[in-house]
Amino acid sequence: MADSASEQTDIAIDYFKQWQFNLTTKGLPVLSKSSFEGPANRNFWLKNKEPRKFLQYERQSVGINLGWTDDAEPSTGQRVARWFVNRKTDADGRIRYGDSVALGYGKSPSFIRYAEREFGINLDWSKFQVFEWKLLGGPIGDEVKTGEYLAIYDEKAKEPMVYFDRTAGGDIGWPSSKTWGKQLEEKVVDAVKEYGPKAVAAMLAA
Numbered sequence: 001m002a003d004s005a006s007e008q009t010d011i012a013i014d015y016f017k018q019w020q021f022n023l024t025t026k027g028l029p030v031l032s033k034s035s036f037e038g039p040a041n042r043n044f045w046l047k048n049k050e051p052r053k054f055l056q057y058e059r060q061s062v063g064i065n066l067g068w069t070d071d072a073e074p075s076t077g078q079r080v081a082r083w084f085v086n087r088k089t090d091a092d093g094r095i096r097y098g099d100s101v102a103l104g105y106g107k108s109p110s111f112i113r114y115a116e117r118e119f120g121i122n123l124d125w126s127k128f129q130v131f132e133w134k135l136l137g138g139p140i141g142d143e144v145k146t147g148e149y150l151a152i153y154d155e156k157a158k159e160p161m162v163y164f165d166r167t168a169g170g171d172i173g174w175p176s177s178k179t180w181g182k183q184l185e186e187k188v189v190d191a192v193k194e195y196g197p198k199a200v201a202a203m204l205a206a
C-alpha cells in the first residue's frame with residue numbers, strides 16, 4: 001500500500017488508464033461514426049493492459065455478452081476491430097478527451113449503456129446511441145489518438161470501466177468492485193464517485 005496521497009493517486013491514474021483504441025498504426029486520430037456501417041477505417045480494437053488482450057463480443061452465462069480474446073496477436077486484433085465511437089456533437093469527426101460519446105460494437109444492438117444487473121457489470125446493449133461515456137487520460141479537448149492508454153468513464157455509474165477478474169461472466173467491472181478496496185484506499189474511490197468525471201480527468205491529465 002502506498003504511504004502517501006500522491007503515491008495513491010499515481011496508482012489510481014495508472015490503474016484507470018487500462019484501455020487503448022488501436023489499429024495497426026499508432027498515433028492516428030480516433031474518428032467518430034454513428035453506426036458500424038460507416039467508414040471501416042473508423043473501427044478499432046479495444047485492448048486492455050491488465051489481461052493484455054482484446055475486449056470482444058462473447059456469449060456469457062451471466063452478465064453482458066463481453067469477454068476477452070485468447071491472445072493479443074495483431075491478426076486477432078484485426079478480427080475484433082469492431083469497436084467504434086461517436087461524439088454527441090460531430091464537428092470534425094475527431095474524438096477529444098472529455099467528449100460525451102457513445103460506444104458501439106459491430107453487432108446488433110450495437111451500443112453499450114449502464115443498466116443494473118443481478119450478476120456481472122451493470123451494462124447492457126442498446127439499439128440506440130447512449131452518450132454516457134467519456135474518454136479520459138489526456139488534457140480535456142486534446143484529440144484521442146490510437147495507441148494511447150486511457151480511461152473509459154461511465155457517467156451513469158460515475159466510475160471508469162476496468163478489468164475485473166470474475167468467477168462468472170465477462171471479466172470487466174468498476175473500481176468499486178470488491179477487490180478494488182484491497183488495492184486502493186476507499187477515499188480515492190469515494191472521490192471519484194462524489195466529484196465525477198472532472199476529478200478523474202484532473203487526476204489523469206496531471
